Amino acid sequence: MATKKTLYEKIWDQHVIVEEQGKPSIIYIDLHLIHEVTSPQAFEGLRLAGRQVRRPDLTFATMDHNVPTKDRFNITDPISKQQIDTLTTNCEEFGVKLFDLNSIDQGVVHVMGPELGLTHPGKTIVCGDSHTSTHGAFGALAFGIGTSEVEHVLATQCLQQSKSKTMEVRITGEMNPGITAKDIILGVIAKYGTDFATGYVIEYTGKAIRQLSMEERMTVCNMSIEAGARAGLIAPDEVTFEYLRGREYAPQGEAYEQAVANWKQLVTDEGAEYDTVVELDASTLIPQVTWGTSPGMGTDISNVVPTPSEFPTDNQRKAAEKAIEYMGLTPGTPMTDIPVDVVFIGSCTNGRIEDLRAAAQIAKGYKVSENVKAMVVPGSGRVKLQAEKEGLDKIFTEAGFEWRDAGCSMCLAMNPDYLLPGERCASTSNRNFEGRQGRDGRTHLVSPAMAAAAAIKGRFTDVRDWELKA
Ligand SMILES: CC(C)[C@H](C(=O)O)[C@@H](O)C(=O)O
Ligand code: SF4
Structure with missing residues (x-):
């Protein structure tokens, strides 16, 4: 019988290119999201080395951190303006799709990706931003990377990465009225601290998690990083498939049905073991x-x-x-x-x-x-x-x-x-x-x-x- 695997192990195994004992592995990246703060030096590195972006079709950019939310075209801070302008120039030069201030799709990178249907179950997703863990709500292995890694992914579509330990964060029970996904994740972190998941990829499981909408799941996974985790995952289910149906960058028609059939495999096998398990009873939560x-x-x-x-x-x-x-x-x-x-x-x-x-x-x-x-x-x-x-x-x-x-x-x-x-x-x-x-x-x-x-x-x-x- 095949070995029983956790969701994390399944995604990992599907993306490992090189694995050597005692060394970080090399994994393939399916989606690279970019914003103006952590990308300028990465593009500059490519330029200096005379390289191209390996997969512009898997790379998507937006501007979010520096954008004024009142009078958005009037960027008075010179550093902000420079970062925004540089992203525009870089995306033009390297052929990367950019959702800029004129686009209806411009927004916080972790809101934009899922909304466009770029985030799919089973994908490896990186961004030079710690809250990339948000995308794990779809059963994607998604995590933040540093600027030199952004450059590496731009150039090769691969990343050096060590395998994490696995942790199940089981949210049992049901939330009472007035309690939200934010209370679940704040409650977990208040109970277990800001470093209990250091070195781990979390998988959130349990009845309370299954009952959450996609957006609520994103709220939970978003803050995985505040628990120290490398990433947070939620196994995809009908809620996930329905959310993605018909979205611009989701597979369409026959391809969507095929994708759903594949995505259904992305669950932790019955009997697979996590390295650690912690629990919270959602019915005990208070705002x-x-x-x-x-x-x-x-x-x-x-x-x-x-x-x-x-x-x-x-x-x-x-x-x-x-x-x-x-x-x-x-x-x-x-x-x-x-x-x-x-x-x-x-x-x-x-x-x-x-x-x-x-x-x-x-x-x-x-x-x-x-x-x-x-x-x-x-x-x-x-x-x-x-x-x-x-x-x-x-x-x-x-x-x-x-x-x-x-x-x-x-x-x-x-x-x-x-x-x-x-x-x-x-x-x-x-x-x-x-x-x-x-x-x-x-x-x-x-x-x-x-x-x-x-x-x-x-x-x-x-x-x-x-x-x-x-
Ligand atoms: C600016 C960016 C690199 C940073 C991050 O990585 O998280 C920011 O989004 C944050 O929330 O602090
Ligand atoms: S946490 Fe999210 S919204 Fe806040 S600065 Fe980082 S990416 Fe932007």
């Missing part, structure tokens, strides 16, 4: 909010800011003390008493249409607190268009949210959207490190519904108690 400066420093909305002395290890006590000081919080304060100045709804974690629908549902008929500056930034031009078709933009603007263009925006302070020193933000993004959203800015990670509710109340609030207006 999550981070209080500190790492995604693992999170807690239930019904809880209080922790007291550092209560942490078990010296390192944790010190880290908590430092984080609480940076965040300007006081131990014992109920999370629902923390006021916010800014609300950011967007990013590759939560900038898709379902996220905007969830936020709009909360915001409908309410007004943003007068002390809060709130913005909604669609993950892509297509998300924006769809939201406008559904009238979500009206709900947001009537409530007092700003309605922006697609880009990374306030997820990271690389464009005109950033926090001022001391400002406190409820953010649907994935990182809350010191200075992440602006120097001395304070970030609390939450779900889109929780962010919208915070915008209206002017402080964190439990969405489970929210009164929806028709």
Whole structure:
């Protein structure tokens, strides 16, 4: 009988070109996504070596990090402008398809790829960006690479890579109303820490995962990297196949049916063993909010800011003390008493249409607190268009949210959207490190519904108690 394999091992085996004991392997890359921040030196390297892009047909580019989301063609920062212009020139020169600021498909690279149907089960996908793990939601082996690796993939369509260990993150039970995919992943990281998956590729399994939509699965896989994992995977199923059906770059007609038949093989075999297994019961989850400066420093909305002395290890006590000081919080304060100045709804974690629908549902008929500056930034031009078709933009603007263009925006302070020193933000993004959203800015990670509710109340609030207006 054939050996039983995990999903990761199956994809790995299908892509290994050279495998030698004690050395990294060489694997084939099916899809290479590119953005303006990590590609300029890679293209420059090709140019200096007189090389071409090996497979321009497997390479797709967009601009996201530096794009202003208000007045997008007016890029005043010289470095941002240079990165954007350089990407345009490089894509022209090397024949790479670019979704630029004139394209409806421009957007955060990890929103764009799946939306266009470029992301398929079983593919190996790389991008010079850590949140490439997002694409694992389709059962693709997707991970971030560095700029020199971007150059290597451009030149050869291959990558040196060591095989990872496998970890099953089993999400049992069912989520209660008001709980979202963001709460699952924040809950996992709060429980197990930001490095429990270092050296592993995670496969998320269990009933709660099976019940998620594709967009929710992307939210979970997106933050795998915040648990230290190389990548996160979810085995494809009918939800995946339905999502991909008819998308521009998905196989069409007969080829689609054939692809689905192949994709159905992409599951972990019954009896295959993971190197490690961890579990979380989704039915125990409560809306999550981070209080500190790492995604693992999170807690239930019904809880209080922790007291550092209560942490078990010296390192944790010190880290908590430092984080609480940076965040300007006081131990014992109920999370629902923390006021916010800014609300950011967007990013590759939560900038898709379902996220905007969830936020709009909360915001409908309410007004943003007068002390809060709130913005909604669609993950892509297509998300924006769809939201406008559904009238979500009206709900947001009537409530007092700003309605922006697609880009990374306030997820990271690389464009005109950033926090001022001391400002406190409820953010649907994935990182809350010191200075992440602006120097001395304070970030609390939450779900889109929780962010919208915070915008209206002017402080964190439990969405489970929210009164929806028709
Ligand atoms: C700028 C880019 C390289 C970076 C990443 O790799 O993740 C960014 O997207 C981020 O989220 O911090
Ligand atoms: S939205 Fe944020 S996390 Fe995602 S790619 Fe952009 S900067 Fe990185």
